[in-house]
Amino acid sequence: MHTHAVAMHMSDGLVNGPTALLFAVVAGVALAVALVRARADLDDRTAPMAGLVTAFVFAVQMINFPILPGASGHLLGGALVAILVGPWVGIVSISIVLVVQALLFADGGITALGLNITNMAVIGVLVGWLVARSLRRLAVRSKGGLVAVAFVSALVNTVIAAMGFVLEYAIGGAGGATTGTVFALMGGLHVLIGIGEGVITAATVGAVAAARPDLVYLLRGTGTPLARRSATEGIVR
Template identity: 55%
Template sequence: MHVPDGFINVPVSVATGAVAAGAVAVSLRGARRELDERTAPLAGLVAAFVFAVQMLNFPVAAGTSGHLLGGALAAILVGPYTGVLCVSVVLLMQGILFADGGLTALGVNITDMAVVTTVVAYALFRGLVKVLPRTRRSVTAASFVAALVSVPAAALAFTAMYALGGTTDIPIGKVLAAMVGVHVLIGVGEAVITAATVGAVLAVRPDLVYGARGLSAPLKLRVGGELVDAAPRETAAAGPVAARSTRAFWATGLVTALILAGFVSFYASSSPDGLEKVAADQGIDEKTEPHHTDGSPLAGYGVKDIADGRISGGLAGVIGVGVTVAAGSGVFWAVRRRRGSQESGHAGRSGQAPAGSA
């Protein structure tokens, strides 16, 4: 659902750019509370994984494909604020390096694909988790529903933006019906990928899933005739063993993303995605403008001057995963470091020595 330049007029593009900038600023502040010793290493990996899976277009109807948006997945794994940042990093890398999604439409894409999907998905996910039994299956099921709904919600949001600033005179009712119809089908694919990924992480490292924290009631011990909470399992697992486990999980996730982007992506559907198909059928794309980075070495997810499509696309995917994990990890490391500095400052002002000081 990457919106190219020319679909939305300048005033609405500027307005959505302001909304996107505000959402990113709020998310940077909110991510300070979400990013800890468990979430911070995972966040950059989530961004890279979303980038990789977005290269895997899957068929949804005759002549139409879809791909992961990733807002639901990112929000459930690392938190809603960090999730917005993860998808925003992916969209920025795609727009600058791969000419995917217009640069003047970057605000439209971040608002639609990062903010709307994450907010809708996580709000629905939290609501479902509260009423469902407190089990891992419930978290997986809630992930499925949240991801499924988030995609047509993004289609609705795009339709609203097009109604305000579309550059072609198309009946908005036709756009709405076409967008929502095809993206409900794409939402099923999004839901399957999201639920499968969340379920896999829950199976091996449930402590790393932000949306599953507090899933189990604390173990009660009787001490002196009174019931008290036992130490959480994470505490017992803390230390070098847990650190090695996290590093192994991170490495496995990165290798998986590299394989998906570098090899599996070659077998992805070549049909236009939902927005491209609707745009062509309804005439939305009549005023599409050339991308500002069309001549870049990686434009179109291929490496310039490499004739073999398999090698060119695979190498581009590997480069994309590497750049995204580096950029994402850098952002989240800086945010995490900022949180640590604030905590040290609060401790100093309260007369307590910061952790680790003599």
């Protein structure tokens, strides 16, 4: 039997109506808070970066990578956006990607949009940010430290976001499978997907840091030699 597992996008009918409505409210409240808080993080320098990151995540999410025979995953982007543009702008960015995917590409159900935003935009971004922020001392030491932090943050955020899916299914699952089965499938697959997520996130953050470390949100206010040097070079040029 051929199965095709794509990271996290819930389709219509996987959970019952009341559960979908509950998490639509959760997603709406979280997005409203993020929109208000994001204003403080957006300026002439970060706004273009936010647009680029959103477009990048949208494009890369369209590409699946194999993890097992018959199963594939794609970038979620939670840790990536959190590290590059911060948690609040990150939540908005991933939410925009998910809304466009659901409306234009039927990737993820319309009734499940609140569930998908909760898992990938809210849980994914916030967990990615909390892990990265807790490891910031390592990230500021060197580019290698930053890349390692990006990898770990992405791996953890992918697995925890998958557990959000399991929780929602446990509350109001309507897909016919037991919660235990869903837990085992989602947990196992998303550890593997998280490794791929970590590699993509680490490579992307490393590339940005090599060119413009002053644009990496996680490094803001840390006075890292890299960030200071980049800012100085910009003045010299």
